[in-house]
Amino acid sequence: MRNVAPRRWLLSVMAVFRKDLHSELRTRYAVSALVMFVITTIAIIMFSLGQENAPPEVLSGMLWVVIFFGAMSGLSRTFVMEEERGTSMTLQLLAPPSAVYFGKLLFNFVLVTALNIFTVLLFLFLVNGFVVQAPLVFILTVFLGGCGFASATTVIAAIIARANTKGTLYPVLSFPILLPLLVAVIDATKSAAEGAPLDQVGGVFQFLISYIVVLTTLSYLLFEYIWKD
Amino acid sequence: MGLRITLGILLTLVLLAGVGFPLSPHPQHWYELPVIPGLEEKARLIFFHVPTAWLSVIAFLTSMYFGIRYLRKREHIDDIRSSSAAGLGFMFCVLATLTGAIWAKFNWGSFWNWDPRETSIFVLLLIYGAYFSLRSAIENTEKRATLSSVYSILAAVTVPFFIFILPRITSGLHPGAKGDPDGAGPVVEFKMSPNMRVIFFSSLIAFTLLFVWMFQLRVRAAKLESEQ
Amino acid sequence: MTAQIAIKAEGLKKVFNRRVVFEGVSFSLAPTQTLLISGRNGSGKSTLVKIVAGVLSPTAGSVSISGPSEGGYFGHQALIGMVSPYLQMYEEFSAEENLLYASTIRGEAYDQTRAHELLRRVALYARKDDPVRTYSSGMKQRIKYAFALLHRPPILLLDEPMANLDADGIAIVREIMQEHRRNGAVLVATNDLTDVDVYDKRITLDA
Numbered sequence: 001m002r003n004v005a006p007r008r009w010l011l012s013v014m015a016v017f018r019k020d021l022h023s024e025l026r027t028r029y030a031v032s033a034l035v036m037f038v039i040t041t042i043a044i045i046m047f048s049l050g051q052e053n054a055p056p057e058v059l060s061g062m063l064w065v066v067i068f069f070g071a072m073s074g075l076s077r078t079f080v081m082e083e084e085r086g087t088s089m090t091l092q093l094l095a096p097p098s099a100v101y102f103g104k105l106l107f108n109f110v111l112v113t114a115l116n117i118f119t120v121l122l123f124l125f126l127v128n129g130f131v132v133q134a135p136l137v138f139i140l141t142v143f144l145g146g147c148g149f150a151s152a153t154t155v156i157a158a159i160i161a162r163a164n165t166k167g168t169l170y171p172v173l174s175f176p177i178l179l180p181l182l183v184a185v186i187d188a189t190k191s192a193a194e195g196a197p198l199d200q201v202g203g204v205f206q207f208l209i210s211y212i213v214v215l216t217t218l219s220y221l222l223f224e225y226i227w228k229d
Numbered sequence: 230m231g232l233r234i235t236l237g238i239l240l241t242l243v244l245l246a247g248v249g250f251p252l253s254p255h256p257q258h259w260y261e262l263p264v265i266p267g268l269e270e271k272a273r274l275i276f277f278h279v280p281t282a283w284l285s286v287i288a289f290l291t292s293m294y295f296g297i298r299y300l301r302k303r304e305h306i307d308d309i310r311s312s313s314a315a316g317l318g319f320m321f322c323v324l325a326t327l328t329g330a331i332w333a334k335f336n337w338g339s340f341w342n343w344d345p346r347e348t349s350i351f352v353l354l355l356i357y358g359a360y361f362s363l364r365s366a367i368e369n370t371e372k373r374a375t376l377s378s379v380y381s382i383l384a385a386v387t388v389p390f391f392i393f394i395l396p397r398i399t400s401g402l403h404p405g406a407k408g409d410p411d412g413a414g415p416v417v418e419f420k421m422s423p424n425m426r427v428i429f430f431s432s433l434i435a436f437t438l439l440f441v442w443m444f445q446l447r448v449r450a451a452k453l454e455s456e457q
Numbered sequence: 458m459t460a461q462i463a464i465k466a467e468g469l470k471k472v473f474n475r476r477v478v479f480e481g482v483s484f485s486l487a488p489t490q491t492l493l494i495s496g497r498n499g500s501g502k503s504t505l506v507k508i509v510a511g512v513l514s515p516t517a518g519s520v521s522i523s524g525p526s527e528g529g530y531f532g533h534q535a536l537i538g539m540v541s542p543y544l545q546m547y548e549e550f551s552a553e554e555n556l557l558y559a560s561t562i563r564g565e566a567y568d569q570t571r572a573h574e575l576l577r578r579v580a581l582y583a584r585k586d587d588p589v590r591t592y593s594s595g596m597k598q599r600i601k602y603a604f605a606l607l608h609r610p611p612i613l614l615l616d617e618p619m620a621n622l623d624a625d626g627i628a629i630v631r632e633i634m635q636e637h638r639r640n641g642a643v644l645v646a647t648n649d650l651t652d653v654d655v656y657d658k659r660i661t662l663d664a
Contacts, residue, residue, distance in 0.1 A: 008531055008564030015561035019547070026549050086545035092512045093534055093544075094562040155383065159376050163366040172362050176355040177383060180390040211390060218386055222379045225300055229372075229513045303516075305475070370474045455475075 016103025133195030288318025296378030496662030538605030
């Protein structure tokens with residue numbers, strides 16, 4: 001980022017974000033995929049549970065499985081669409097790689113937060129036995145989990161956009177990177193469901209925050225190699 | 230030539246020692262290994278399981294190192310080195326997982342338990358799988374080299390998160406997890422006698438040399454193939 | 458008129474999949490000059506244009522572009538306006554929306570007056586609110602010119618400038634090129650040699 005006026009860079013980031021948001025609102029590709037996926041999966045979960053109450057560990061895991069696959073069906077759109085429609089070069093002519101990265105990171109963050117809220121609400125209302133006794137811990141977990149998802153999967157979306165078999169490659173590449181996040185966040189969700197106080201999950205939150213920071217920084221540093229030909 | 234001979238001799242010695250040395254409760258002679266309560270004969274696997282696991286990590290770091298070099302200098306040979314190391318690492322990772330599963334069956338009752346260390350080696354296996362899936366999905370040579378280097382760096386960064394932090398949060402079966410009174414460091418003080426330690430470290434060195442030798446062979450072969 | 462160099466390319470070489478596309482390409486271009494890059498199909502004309510535009514890295518060699526700007530990355534991109542068969546507009550957006558985002562993603566405020574003036578110049582004002590998806594190929598080519606000129610770049614890079622255009626469209630582009638070379642530089646890559654004498658300089662790439 002040599003010599004780039006900070007204000008201009010920020011305007012550029014926000015413009016990339018707004019363009020993606022505008023495009024998504026108009027075409028609704030990612031959102032419809034996400035909504036359909038989450039509804040169908042939760043319906044299947046409800047059918048299989050029937051009247052039974054599954055224990056909190058299982059339900060916590062299930063929640064994040066749904067979120068993970070939901071993320072896989074929607075978060076790659078931001079880069080894959082540019083590549084498929086041939087507008088990657090257009091974007092390269094307009095903004096530096098860092099502005100493109102942070103603009104799309106912001107978009108993915110908004111998308112995954114929407115996904116999380118939607119999934120969590122459906123889970124709370126529909127799935128038997130999913131009761132959260134420590135709501136603050138739970139909300140923080142879901143929020144940090146969303147940040148973590150966005151920070152890890154955005155850069156991977158950029159990678160697979162340049163490859164051939166984009167669809168199946170995205171979960172294959174994302175899963176190993178996301179696994180530490182998933183384990184931590186499932187553990188924290190389980191603690192929240194059981195009513196653990198904030199200081200008990202403090203270690204996990206520190207872990208999540210360092211994960212987010214490290215991955216965002218690394219992704220930003222590596223992005224230029226992915227983006228520029 | 231010298232490397233091959235040294236390697237051959239060292240590996241043979243390690244194999245003989247590891248498999249052949251008898252166990253005795255109070256080792257008197259240099260060729261006797263101590264009986265570790267709970268492990269007994271199964272302890273022999275240490276000489277083979279730990280080096281392969283160790284090597285699958287070393288190979289990955291090697292692959293990443295050459296990946297970084299490729300990103301800086303853009304010389305194709307560095308990409309050849311990176312993928313050769315990764316190929317070997319994948320093989321050692323499969324071996325480590327299998328030997329670990331065998332040990333798990335005999336010691337803890339089942340082949341797989343999702344203990345943190347087991348999960349770590351499984352994650353490494355997934356990373357290798359992802360790395361090669363990515364490579365096979367890109368046709369352009371330069372792009373393939375660039376993207377696989379970038380991915381290996383990303384993956385490498387998450388591995389410490391996994392190995393060092395998770396065993397502390399969840400308890401596990403391996404030595405060094407939360408429930409183990411002997412401590413939680415990544416390199417655990419094994420209850421090994423001096424001669425056992427000699428065999429163990431020789432095995433480590435022997436396997437490392439094996440890796441170096443195979444790596445050089447693979448790079449040479451790949452270089453010849455790409456020059457056609 | 459100062460002989461200030463607008464584009465300077467030295468020893469450009471590009472390798473794709475271990476195959477050399479071209480090497481040793483050097484040229485310089487000053488304001489008010491025009492350069493023609495010609496060569497058979499597959500000789501690397503589009504590749505060379507992309508390298509000059511900064512969207513592709515050369516395997517060896519360098520390109521420097523100078524002009525009145527604040528420097529840095531925005532500086533390089535602010536100096537160039539590119540039209541190319543590889544350039545795509547956002548088809549879900551209208552022409553005006555494309556120009557709006559082109560400005561804002563560059564970090565500049567959207568100047569609607571100028572945008573409308575350009576749209577009129579390329580004869581697209583009447584369709585400015587229709588999504589680009591609905592445009593004909595000639596219209597899509599013309600919107601690219603509005604896109605390229607919006608930020609007043611001193612340098613125009615035109616890869617196959619007349620592609621998909623009818624006689625009216627060609628006349629518009631000729632007029633744009635004529636006006637631009639009064640103060641800026643124009644680089645054209647094409648096989649169409651109808652106006653070949655108009656160019657100050659010429660490079661031919663061997664296939």
